[in-house]
Amino acid sequence: MNEKLARIFVIVLLLGGSIAIGISWWSDQVDVITLHARMPEEGGWTPADLTIEAGQPLHLHLTSDDVIHSFAIGQSDQPAVDIKPGEMTKLTLTFDQPGTYTFYCTRWCGANHWRMRGTIIVTGEEVEQADESPLYLELGLDIDAVHEAQVVPDEKPSVQRGKETFAQFPILNAQTYQSLDYYRSHSPEQVWQEMRGDEMLTSHTDQQLWDAVAFIWQSNTTPEALLEAEELYAENCAACHGVSGAGDGVFSGEQVPVTGESHDSQTGHEIVHATDFTDPYHILSTSPAASQGKLIRGxxxxxxxxxxxxxxxxxxxxxVSYLYSFQFEEAQ
Ligand code: HEC
Ligand SMILES: [Cu+2]
Incomplete structure (x- = not known):
């Protein structure tokens, strides 16, 4: 083993909120799993399924058989670790909570890059956890339904103008429209329609109400959240949905030649181009709950x-908040 080339990482995952004791020392006596990374067409991760007991260190030797990949664990804040061909990266993971974790590659190694996933099953006594179902299921939304807005704004709605308009709304109406539950369960178009039918708001123009919608969308997120989302989007979504959100990423529609079919063999769903988030007819008729549902479920x-x-x-x-920002003129 070449110690000079090897880089050593010790990661302790604090998932589930409890405190783990986090020191694992590397030694050559312990069980080591050599994990090979390859492009998905060439087999992806080998092995792809790992098992470890909660609290026990999982020692990994990571190497690539082709291009540079990386190793990251889903739903954790741990930075991704690069895996280079001809190099061994040593990584020790300790999970304090039992469950199934997904590990994945964060480097775009090809059109099927995102399929580069594997699982780590952490055994142990399950801690009772309130398992809430995603909002789209609670609301009974059909997230595959085809939809198109009946009304769209003439001009890009402005958050800044919307803020001023919104300040003139009667307080009770404003509270309803701005609440988190209301925002998540309604599409921008639905909110606009309800405002338009609202007797208290008849003095406002159509565009002013669209501006108010833009303000509501922005007020249900924070600049920090949008900044984080911008990074996540660039890393995970832009390759298909495009940097500008127009659905024109390099891998948009690439799924067809890769699978060799125009329909998925399992579901019969048509394989389609990545959604254009700049298209108001599509996005303004989607609720945040539905967008999040699609994101969670795929x-x-x-x-x-x-x-x-x-x-x-x-x-x-x-x-989700970031996706709608392609529709609205942000406040400066
Ligand atoms: C490999 C290509 C690919 C990547 C990567 C990808 N998407 Fe998609 N996405 C698609 C395709 C294709 C569709 C349209 C088919 C569908 O809705 O299932 C879609 C649809 C969606 C929709 C549904 C839009 C609607 O209203 O119908 C959302 C929301 C979405 N993507 C968000 C994201 C986000 C956020 C990311 C990054 C975390 C992402 N996607 C990454 C290909 C991709
Ligand atoms: Cu990769």
Whole structure:
């Protein structure tokens, strides 16, 4: 073993909030698993399924058989570790909570990059956890339904103008429209329609109400969340959905030649181009709950990956807020 080339990482995952004792010393006597990374077409991770007991260190030797990949654990804040061909990266992981964790590659190594995932099963006594189902299931939304807005704004709605308009709303109406539950369960178009039908708001123009919608969307997120989402988007989404959100990323529609079919063999769903988030007809008729649902569950064969195992719930909501920002003129 070449000690000079080897880089050593010790990561202690504090998942589930409790405190783990976090020191694991490397030694050559312990069980080591050599984990090979290859492009998904060439087999992805080998082995792809790992098992370890909670609290026990998992010693990994990571190496790549082709290009540079990386290793990251879903739903954790741990930075990704690079895996280079001809090099051994040593990594020790300790999980304090039993469960199933997803590990994945964060480097775009090809059109199927996002399929580069594996699982770590952490055994042990399960701690009771309130398992809430995602909002789209609670609301009974069909996230695969085709939808199109009936009304769209003439001009890009402005958060800044919306803030001023919103300040003139009667307080009770304002509270309803701005509440987190209301925002998450309604599409921008639905909110606009309800405002338009609201007797208290008849003095406002159509555009002013669209501006108010933009303000509501912005007030349900924070600049920090949007900043984090911007980074996550650039890393995980832009390759398909495009940097500008227009669905024109380099891998948009690439799924067809890769699978050799225009329909997914399992679900029969059509494999389609990545959604254009700049298209108001599409996005303004989608609720945040539906967007988050698609993000968590994935497209089930459409080419839209499943992110539920990778992102934390907070990150998915931040990403959702970020997607709508392609529709609105941000406040300066
Ligand atoms: C490998 C390509 C690919 C990547 C990467 C990808 N998507 Fe998608 N996405 C798609 C495709 C294709 C669709 C359209 C089919 C569908 O809705 O299932 C889609 C649809 C969606 C939708 C549904 C939009 C709607 O209203 O119908 C959302 C939301 C979404 N993606 C968000 C994201 C986010 C956020 C990321 C990054 C974390 C991401 N996607 C990464 C391909 C991709
Ligand atoms: Cu990779």
């Amino acid at each position: 497209g089930m064969g459409t080419g839209m990956p499943m992110w539920g195992v990778i992102s934390t719930e907070e990150q998915t909501w931040s990403l």
